[in-house]
Amino acid sequence: MCSGLPKTALGLRIRATLSEKRMKPNLKGLLKEELVDFFREMDEPAYRAHQLMQWLYNKKVSSFEEMTNLPKTLREKLAENATVTSLSIQEIQRSEDGACKYLLRLSDGELIESVYIPDERRRTLCISSQVGCAFKCRFCATGKMGFTRQMDASEIVDQIVTVNRDLSADERIGNIVIMGMGEPLHNYKNLLKAVRLMVDESGLQIGGRKITISTVGLVPQIDRLADEGLNIRLAISLNASTNRLRSRLMPINEKYPIEMLIKSARNFYKKTGNRLTFEYVLIGDTNDSIQDANQLIDLTSSFPCKVNLIPYNPRKESLYRPSSAAVKNRFYQQLQARHPYAVTLRRSRGGDISAACGQLGIRPNG
Ligand code: SAH
Numbered sequence: 001m002c003s004g005l006p007k008t009a010l011g012l013r014i015r016a017t018l019s020e021k022r023m024k025p026n027l028k029g030l031l032k033e034e035l036v037d038f039f040r041e042m043d044e045p046a047y048r049a050h051q052l053m054q055w056l057y058n059k060k061v062s063s064f065e066e067m068t069n070l071p072k073t074l075r076e077k078l079a080e081n082a083t084v085t086s087l088s089i090q091e092i093q094r095s096e097d098g099a100c101k102y103l104l105r106l107s108d109g110e111l112i113e114s115v116y117i118p119d120e121r122r123r124t125l126c127i128s129s130q131v132g133c134a135f136k137c138r139f140c141a142t143g144k145m146g147f148t149r150q151m152d153a154s155e156i157v158d159q160i161v162t163v164n165r166d167l168s169a170d171e172r173i174g175n176i177v178i179m180g181m182g183e184p185l186h187n188y189k190n191l192l193k194a195v196r197l198m199v200d201e202s203g204l205q206i207g208g209r210k211i212t213i214s215t216v217g218l219v220p221q222i223d224r225l226a227d228e229g230l231n232i233r234l235a236i237s238l239n240a241s242t243n244r245l246r247s248r249l250m251p252i253n254e255k256y257p258i259e260m261l262i263k264s265a266r267n268f269y270k271k272t273g274n275r276l277t278f279e280y281v282l283i284g285d286t287n288d289s290i291q292d293a294n295q296l297i298d299l300t301s302s303f304p305c306k307v308n309l310i311p312y313n314p315r316k317e318s319l320y321r322p323s324s325a326a327v328k329n330r331f332y333q334q335l336q337a338r339h340p341y342a343v344t345l346r347r348s349r350g351g352d353i354s355a356a357c358g359q360l361g362i363r364p365n366g
Contacts, residue, residue, distance in 0.1 A: 027078075027084050029153040029155075032049050032202055039052075054202060056084065056161070064078040085155075093355070098117075099349040099355055100115070102114045102166075112159075115360070116163055126177045127159045127160065128182050130184075131150075139239075139281060142181045179212070179214040192228065195230060208233075211233065212232070218256065226271040236279065237281070238261075238300075239281050240287050249286075266303045275306055278305060280308070283323065284322055285321075297338050300339070301339065301340050309331065310348070311328060311348055313356040313358055
């Protein structure tokens with residue numbers, strides 16, 4: 001529909017300017033080969049693509065004007081013919097444990113969250129891939145929001161650029177977990193483009209092994225990912241070891257039940273040689289018995305993988321509660337004793353600012 005601007009000469013002029021603006025390509029989010037084409041059309045050499053990407057992804061500038069190793073005439077031409085979008089920081093909440101939750105505003109006003117998690121060894125950013133989420137996992141705060149829209153590749157990578165710019169000069173994000181709001185494999189095309197920009201040496205220069213995609217378990221997309229030739233890590237949210245319970249907790253299990261998922265996971269391992277991680281959120285009196293532990297071991301022992309136990313993080317209105325410390329340890333010990341592969345118990349960060357797994361969700365009082 002029209003913007004509601006008055007039908008005067010001025011209104012028409014404003015409308016024309018707006019549509020011109022919309023026509024300008026956003027250079028952030030374009031792959032290097034796309035930028036090379038863009039510059040070729042402007043009769044510029046291919047190395048301009050590398051120069052521009054350095055500015056977009058690795059330096060603290062936000063306008064063409066500031067890109068000082070580009071000729072002035074080119075900078076002016078770029079400003080006329082293209083745009084570069086940026087996320088804006090709406091709010092930052094700092095946890096007592098050092099994690100920081102960034103509330104970020106997209107260009108249409110939608111809000112998403114990213115969580116910065118530094119520790120002794122690495123600086124990790126947990127990023128979002130969609131505004132909201134369509135999968136309605138019963139225990140997850142984002143699932144309750146419902147799905148609003150896909151994020152484009154520039155919005156996905158810009159979370160990293162924005163937080164890097166906010167950090168001090170000696171800090172830089174070296175590890176990415178795509179475990180924030182949304183289901184990354186439900187936004188496959190944009191996500192893959194964003195990942196390619198993360199690993200590109202002209203882009204964010206983050207090694208594929210330092211990038212983890214966490215999925216609710218979309219079998220066709222996992223199979224497709226196995227053929228992409230990207231050396232990234234995959235985590236699958238299993239969360240239950242029977243179809244009955246998994247379907248109750250994660251409705252997507254009706255479509256892709258456990259046997260199908262494990263088969264697809266095995267195929268991923270065979271094709272890529274990368275060990276994937278099965279994530280298992282420990283929920284009090286729901287999936288944390290010794291029988292659950294034994295079934296989980298049986299399910300995940302047939303090919304090399306890892307199991308990551310995640311203590312359940314409640315929110316005010318949660319239906320579920322965390323396992324007690326004793327039950328959590330008993331479950332962990334049982335896996336440690338019997339599982340042939342690595343088992344870890346995740347130390348949750350940012351719980352005091354609702355930045356932990358499954359707590360991301362934008363609500364007025366959330
Ligand atoms: N959609 C993706 C990524 C987002 S959720 C996925 O499902 O994997 C990231 C991880 O947080 C998943 O393993 C999910 O099972 C877990 N999670 C969701 N809600 C949680 C909660 N309340 N407490 C702990 N972990 C939770």
